[in-house]
Ligand SMILES: O=C(O)CCC(=O)C(=O)O
């Protein structure tokens with residue numbers, strides 16, 4: 313009898329109090345992070361934060377933000393792809409997204425807030441900045457665990473120092489037309505993306521054998537990590553970027569927040585990840601160069617993880 317693999321997004325519990333570097337719990341969790349990412353390019357993380365109250369506050373911000381008039385939202389302009397306002401095309405957009413680049417810097421959150429609310433909105437600014445800091449900490453923990461599992465701890469400082477963050481605030485509704493695709497299949501052009509959302513399902517992950525797995529957070533402290541094309545190139549293809557899409561087919565609105573990380577400087581796989589079994593797959597490249605290449609590609613290829621190969625594959 314043929315047995316079929318039942319795919320499930322791997323879950324890693326980061327909420328335990330005894331998850332301290334040096335402990336056996338830490339080491340086995342580091343390996344679970346690496347194994348999950350190598351197999352699926354994505355993980356569900358169950359954390360001890362945010363509190364239920366903070367989770368609701370963050371989602372409340374999104375509701376408040378997207379209620380603003382279209383002409384105000386369109387002031388969120390950024391020349392980099394998928395960094396500014398998206399969704400203006402239709403009068404009833406299925407998907408809207410807005411971005412705060414360098415969101416761990418409070419001044420950037422303040423600039424965005426003033427653009428949206430010229431009379432000020434301290435609650436928005438404080439909450440969105442605190443959220444960005446929380447997820448940046450989570451990403452650092454994850455990078456530390458991944459590096460440790462590969463024996464690459466010495467690269468941690470330089471990796472973190474060259475990381476910047478883009479926070480994207482996202483809204484999805486069911487389409488009134490035939491198609492209800494909120495965000496068609498794609499891989500992210502980030503190093504890594506960390507997503508958090510309300511209770512409405514829509515995110516789907518494609519496995520390496522082409523099966524789509526729907527994701528629904530198991531609690532308000534759940535996050536999904538998806539590895540982007542830059543994470544794949546950095547890992548010399550040990551980790552494949554995660555192909556995913558969003559389809560909302562209920563009346564309820566889906567709100568999500570994505571934190572996308574980018575690397576400055578020259579990107580290349582650590583030499584420890586290159587050996588006879590894993591010959592080098594990419595030439596050194598710049599993250600911005602990949603984004604420019606993305607802009608120059610036609611719409612059909614935009615979602616494709618092969619783009620990074622076309623850009624800097626050996
Ligand atoms: O809404 C989500 O959970 C995912 C959004 C997404 O894939 C993206 O912004 O790249």
Ligand SMILES: [Fe+2]
Nearest residue numbers: 498499500556
């Ligand atoms: Fe994405």
